[in-house]
Each structure stands twice: as structure tokens, then as C-alpha cells.
Amino acid sequence: xxxxxxxxxxxxxxxxxxxxxxxxxxxxxxxxxxxxxxxxxxxxxxxxxxxxxxxxxxxxxxxxxxxxxxxxxxxxxxxxxxxxxxxxxxxxxxxxxxxxxxxxxxxxxxxxxxxxxxxxxxxxxxxxxxxxxxxxxxxxxxxxxxxxxxxxxxxxxxxxxxxxxxxxxxxxxxxxxxxxxxxxxxxxxxxxxxxxxxxxxxxxxxxxxxxxxxxxxxxxxxxxxxxxxxxxxxxxxxxxxxxxxxxxxxxxxxxxxxxxxxxxxxxxxxxxxxxxxxxxxxxxxxxxxxxxxxx
Numbered sequence: 289x290x291x292x293x294x295x296x297x298x299x300x301x302x303x304x305x306x307x308x309x310x311x312x313x314x315x316x317x318x319x320x321x322x323x324x325x326x327x328x329x330x331x332x333x334x335x336x337x338x339x340x341x342x343x344x345x346x347x348x349x350x351x352x353x354x355x356x357x358x359x360x361x362x363x364x365x366x367x368x369x370x371x372x373x374x375x376x377x378x379x380x381x382x383x384x385x386x387x388x389x390x391x392x393x394x395x396x397x398x399x400x401x402x403x404x405x406x407x408x409x410x411x412x413x414x415x416x417x418x419x420x421x422x423x424x425x426x427x428x429x430x431x432x433x434x435x436x437x438x439x440x441x442x443x444x445x446x447x448x449x450x451x452x453x454x455x456x457x458x459x460x461x462x463x464x465x466x467x468x469x470x471x472x473x474x475x476x477x478x479x480x481x482x483x484x485x486x487x488x489x490x491x492x493x494x495x496x497x498x499x500x501x502x503x504x505x506x507x508x509x510x511x512x513x514x515x516x517x518x519x520x521x522x523x524x525x526x527x528x529x530x531x532x533x534x535x536x537x538x539x540x541x542x543x544x545x546x547x548x549x550x551x552x553x554x555x556x557x558x559x560x561x562x563x564x565x566x567x568x569x570x571x572x573x574x575x576x577x578x579x580x581x582x583x
Contacts, residue, residue, distance in 0.1 A: 299342075306380075309362070311355060311362045314352075316342060316344075322350065325387075326400075361494065368503045371503045377410050381407060384414045396420060419525045425542075428542045439539075459498055520548060521548060540553055
């Protein structure tokens, strides 16, 4: 269920060695097209971009979508420190090299957007343009969590994820009911179908997958594991669903000041955190225009 089965014959999959690990990657589009790399967040996997992959490929882009480190069919290092953002960015830099060297167009959602911020800052020579979906620049995130009670409350679930073994035990004990309910209740009605959720359950049930997914949170909030970044020297488009239950909308605007090569913000007033699912047509057109405008 985690493969491309059932999503059409135009998608293919491969395993790619990068940064000392092996990532499962779904690909689509012409081999000579401009490279687009799409990065999913928690708790999704490559399938979270199912509405964008065929659309961008039809516009002539060569689309690569990995299961990121720790997710689904990709390698899952055991140590929490293996999920530091600088290592996750190095995974993507190596993936771009494996695809031919880029520079690539990069888009990320949720924690995938955080990885996109870091990749754009640390490897700007490999990134032509970046699109960020519903995650602020890390400096904005860290500042807001320290200073805003509203954001502290919205981020409180991440404190539970810091506990050893209990979040994993709870998730498996209720057969993923809680996490699927979070997806349903934080999105517009009908966003996630039962077929979608069954694919997610299969991905979460891969050996060591759920612990590895949580290790992104466990590592991110540990100060000693942070590699601070500030200026983003590539153009950035921020797409923000304003009904996000997890992140304050003003963080999108605040993130623009770090976009030193140019930044643009597109707000979608009726969309939640799951913006690329709920407003797929709008997001697809925004990505096409953003990636195509520098050609």
C-alpha cells in the first residue's frame, strides 16, 4: 500500500543512496524536465503530495518525492541525533545530486517545509527556488514558542512527543485512532478519505517508522542539536492556510524578513494546515507559476 500501486502508471519508484542512508523516492515526469523535489511532513509520507505530483509532471517538471529519513520505506537510523535538521538537509542535497545535480525547485510542507528552509540556507547552490507550506522560518518558530502563550498552547502536543516510548505505545494501543482523528479534526471535512488513512496506517506500521517520525520532534527541540540558520539566499514563496490549528498565521508574515533573495506570501483564508490537500488546484497553480517564472 505504500508503493505507487493504484495511483496510475505514470509514477515510478526507486531507492536512492544519499548522505549515508537510502531513501525511497517516487518519481514522475519527463527525464529532461526541470527538477522539482517535494518534501512531506509529519505524519505523512510521499503520498501527501499525491495531488501535486501528476499535475507538475504534466507541466513538464521532473518530480522527485522522497519518503524522508525515518518514514515509510526509507532508512530509519536509531539515534535521535540522526534527525538533526542539518543532516536532513544534507539528505536532500544528496538527493538533488543523485537526480543530476540541480539546481532544483524545492517545496516542503510541515516538517518537510522546515527541511526546505534548512536546505535552502545550507545548500543554496542546489536550490533555484523554494516553496514553503504552513511552517515558519525556524527563528520565527523558536521565538514564538518562547514568547507567545497562544503558540505554546498550539505546540503543546510536541511536548508529549518528547517522552520516551509512551507516544509510540499509545498510538499502537489504539491502532492509530488518535492520530487519524487529529488528521480528520484539524482538516476540512472529507480531506482525508478512509483509503488515504489506510495508506498512512501502513506507512506508520513499518518497522521503527513511528519512533523515527517522532524523533524529528525529539531532535528539533533539543538546543544542542540545532544548527541555527537565518538568511535564505534563494527566492521563497510561502503558502499559508490561515485556519491552521497548530501554527499562528502571523508567523508566515514574520518569516518573510529572512527571505533576503525575495519572498512572497500567499494566504489561503479557508484552508487549514493541510493546504495542499484542501486547496490542491490553487496550490498546484501557485507552484507552477513560482517554479516556472524563473525559467
